[in-house]
Amino acid sequence: MWQLFQFPLCPFSRKVRLLLGEKSVGYELVRESPWLRRDEFIDLNPAGQTPVMADPTSGILLIDSTAICEYFEETIDKAALINGTAVNRAEIRRLVAWFDTQFYGDVVAPLMYERMEKRLVHRMTPDAKILREAMKRAIAHLDYVDFLLDHRNWIGGATLSLADLAAAAHISVADYLGGIDWKGHEQTRRWYAGLKSRPSFRPMLAERMEVIAPPKHYDKLDEF
Amino acid sequence: MWQLFQFPLCPFSRKVRLLLGEKSVGYELVRESPWLRRDEFIDLNPAGQTPVMADPTSGILLIDSTAICEYFEETIDKAALINGTAVNRAEIRRLVAWFDTQFYGDVVAPLMYERMEKRLVHRMTPDAKILREAMKRAIAHLDYVDFLLDHRNWIGGATLSLADLAAAAHISVADYLGGIDWKGHEQTRRWYAGLKSRPSFRPMLAERMEVIAPPKHYDKLDEF
Structure with a gap:
């Protein structure tokens, strides 16, 4: 069986997991904390990043x-x-x-660094100014998602695609870290509620990262 | 005819140009300076980045x-x-x-910021410490390329692939900006000399970015 090296808040691993779920590919989770730079993991992936599948x-x-996503798209016919x-x-x-790149760099990476890595690795408190800036940028990004969903049924076009899974993966990590203000983003909320209720998504919503609790609405299907 | 929005030192545009050259796809260059954030360009690509093809x-x-690379790989049979x-x-x-991601983030992005953007946009001098750090990281990356070429004919495997073009694109920009120390990287030098002599590569070597001159060896096929 495939092994997936990841940690609960890795947005790139979440994207892969959503794709594997949609395609019904079985896998086993292996917890990896890339910030520890474990020798055996660096030997596996010199870039030192999750996800890795073996x-x-x-x-x-x-x-x-x-x-990884392109590989399973090429080799598994189910759910193109x-x-x-x-x-x-x-x-x-x-x-x-x-x-x-954009959403991760503007929103997810600063939230992960301030709220997760600083706490887990550096034992520091987050910088409120950087958090505010990331949350402001998240609003601009959700405006763009609203705009896309005004013109299309799904983010990438007429049908569910990897674009929806990538978007949901990054948004879900930002939401876990309290970085998403859902007010005024009706289109995106409806789309995200639909994704949250998919069998590929639900297991992830139940997982927790040590020492960091998500906001109450995080794993509710109809709350924001 | 396709239009390619780019600037001479954009490594991502160079990767696309090498692929288009190998596949004999004709295109016209349109100069775009993403740091100016021209309204018409942001309308075209909200991410504000080159390359864009229209x-x-x-x-x-x-x-x-x-x-872009996947699109032409799917639609043009020549030169898989x-x-x-x-x-x-x-x-x-x-x-x-x-x-x-790694080579760009470790080497190319800091070189471009310090040697190009600071000069063109901010009228500042480069930070010598950051340049030294980027050049040191470039050495570690070339060590990795040497290692790959010890085991394979080309970077991605037995034949020329997009991995070679991506590597050559990023290395060529770092080389233009004086960030590559070729000493001791015999394998990588031989591989790069072979790439430099390809018809897809040569036009790029003749182009210059305003106000920044490359080192003397940059466009020579047999000097490093």
Whole structure:
């Protein structure tokens, strides 16, 4: 069985898990804390980042969330998630990159550093100014998601795609860390409530990161 | 004809140009300086980053270097660059992500900020300490490329792939900015000399970024 090296708040691992869930690929979770830079993990992935997937039976090792998602999209027919024409697929990949780079850099990375890494690793308190800035940027990003959903059923186009999973993965980590203000984002809320209720999503909502509790609404399907 | 919005030292645009060159896809260069945040460009790409490709005839707009490369890989049969089995393809994509994220973040981004953006935008002198740190990290990265080339003919496997083009794109920008110390990296030098002599690469070596001159060896095929 596949092993997935990850930690509960890794947004890139969440994206992979959502894809594996939609495609009904079985896997076992292996807890990895990349900030510890464990020698055996660096040997596996010199970049030192989660997610990594390993299949001990075949010896296959998959590294990097984009490479992992493309691999399962190519090898598992069920639930095509980078779907449609070449132009549709380019739009899905653009939006995956948007969440993996822009949303992550503007919102998720500063929240994770201030609320998680500072606490777990450096034993410091978060910088309120940086948190406020990240939350302000999150609002601008949700405005963009609202805009996309005004024109489309799903974030990447007419059907559920990897763009939705990437967006939900990053938003869910930001939401866990108290960085999302849901007021005024009706479209995005409705879309996110739909995603939260999917069988691929629900197990993740039940998991907790040590020492950090999410806000009360985090795992509720109809609260924000 | 395709238009490619880019500037001469954008490593992500260089990766796309190398791929288009290998596949013999014609395009016209449109100079874009993303740091100016031109309104018309932000309308085109809300992420505000190069490369962007537009085809005025069909109205197709492609954004993000990964999405662009995958698009042409899917639509142009000539010169498969994400090739081989699903596992080979995952390894190629891992290495593309390695150069686009790790090498870029460790080496290219600080060099570009210190040597290009500070000069062009902020009229400041570069920070020597940050430059030294980036150059030291570049050495560790070239050690890794040496290691890969000890085991393979090309960076991603047995044949030329997008991993080589991504690596060459980022290394060439770092080399232009004086950040690469070629001493002791015999394997990587030989590989890079081979890439430099390809018709897809040579036009880029002749281009210059205003106010910043590359070191003398930069566009020579046999000097380092």
